[in-house]
């Protein structure tokens with residue numbers, strides 16, 4: 001579906017995407033995970049054929065974006081990071097008009113609009129103008145709109161950012177259904193849980209480069225331990241405490257507000273900490289996540 | 305609208321999918337929600353015709369339309385008003401409206417994610433400006449004919465002629481708009497339009513000017529629009545009119561290509 005080799009995007013002197021290699025296969029859900037400014041959106045825009053690569057090669061659906069842009073875009077669905085809904089039109093018209101941009105017949109887009117409004121749970125708001133809709137509704141409309149041409153490949157740039165937890169779960173459910181129906185998904189996100197839930201495979205980006213690649217399971221197995229023990233102490237600086245527990249875990253990360261102890265058995269490590277006579281304010285043993293992988297790879301947290 | 309697509313395909317660069325008509329359709333839909341602007345476009349030239357042509361014309365009396373043929377002043381000035389209205393309408397549509405869509409509504413960010421390319425955007429927006437212009441000029445022609453200031457069947461060709469003026473100015477207006485940074489910059493456009501409106505042999509013949517400055521007037525586009533329009537509406541048609549047509553066609557197509565390039569440059573980074 002997508003094949004990128006040493007794909008590079010520079011804005012003037014600044015390199016936003018630095019020679020990345022990516023292969024996305026038909027039918028899979030592929031994720032770009034990374035902090036602000038990692039180059040996720042820049043990459044998505046190149047894949048969406050709205051931003052010419054500065055260097056490297058890129059083929060989408062077997063075609064070259066430089067020469068076959070319109071033909072490729074005809075088969076893509078795009079959900080940009082910021083909603084670009086047409087505020088001069090109603091909810092329903094947004095889908096109708098967008099479908100017409102793909103050269104689809106009026107009858108076809110009318111039928112499609114009804115189906116997609118249903119899918120996005122916006123049927124009641126069909127004739128409302130776009131402006132007063134809530135953020136979650138706008139996002140759902142943007143996603144519904146992107147499906148009007150029955151895309152083979154759906155590009156979602158931070159599909160759930162800014163949504164409340166319930167709205168996120170509704171969206172995830174919709175995306176699952178699309179994936180089951182054979183649509184290839186490519187998405188970017190800041191959220192580890194989203195990546196773990198939705199992605200078969202993902203790459204972690206940082207500063208325009210790919211720093212790790214694999215399935216969520218593989219990445220955790222490779223770059224982290226099975227469990228993590230979080231310790232919070234009544235102190236501004238957690239570094240001194242790290243020295244006292246460093247031998248109890250495979251690895252210890254010091255965050256501004258807590259210590260992370262990487263271990264295969266969180267409860268056993270917690271018990272060992274207690275035996276040392278240390279008195280943390282709070283102790284939490286949890287399963288390792290992609291956040292830990294990211295922290296290990298870049299020395300920084302993804303969000304917060 | 306197949307003519308639109310033919311134009312879209314005929315131009316070599318930049319990319320497009322020949323779907324410009326769908327953007328026209330989009331504008332027509334959006335327009336239904338805000339048709340008030342139409343009114344000013346229709347009435348502006350009509351007001352000019354009556355205040356300047358009929359009102360002022362009563363003081364002036366008949367004028368020499370060239371070759372010693374005397375006609376009433378309103379008939380002399382009506383073609384110029386039609387040409388100026390075609391210019392103003394096209395410029396308004398392709399500057400204010402385009403600027404809003406480009407900078408605030410971010411309309412083209414979503415449009416360019418579909419098969420449509422920058423060329424479709426340029427062709428679509430200009431076609432839309434022309435369609436609206438056609439409505440204005442048709443109304444004007446009907447009013448002018450009813451007021452008895454149209455003297456020739458050639459005047460029917462004033463409609464396509466108005467579209468041609470619209471094409472030339474919409475294309476340039478669109479190109480200029482891609483350089484504007486804020487609403488204040490629109491004053492520069494007014495600064496260019498007003499003198500053109502006043503001095504393009506609109507209200508009096510070119511021969512009024514001294515020989516040494518005539519060429520200045522003759523290089524401006526509105527002069528050619530007015531001259532073409534006046535020949536048609538006064539039924540004074542000769543081969544020379546083709547020079548005016550050629551000037552405007554070249555300006556329109558060059559402007560269209562340039563506008564498409566600029567949109568590509570701005571949005572497809």
Ligand SMILES: Nc1ncnc2c1ncn2[C@@H]1O[C@H](COP(=O)(O)OP(=O)(O)OP(=O)(O)O)[C@@H](O)[C@H]1O
Nearest residue numbers: 011016034035036037038039040041042043081573
């Ligand atoms: N059009 C542009 N001109 C100049 N610099 C740009 C442009 N677009 C992006 N950048 C820069 O490229 C870098 C990567 O931006 P990008 O939007 O791809 O990051 P991102 O991973 O999507 O971040 P976020 O999570 O904040 O959306 C940033 O430093 C950004 O400032």
Ligand SMILES: [Mg+2]
Nearest residue numbers: 040041042081
């Ligand atoms: Mg982004």
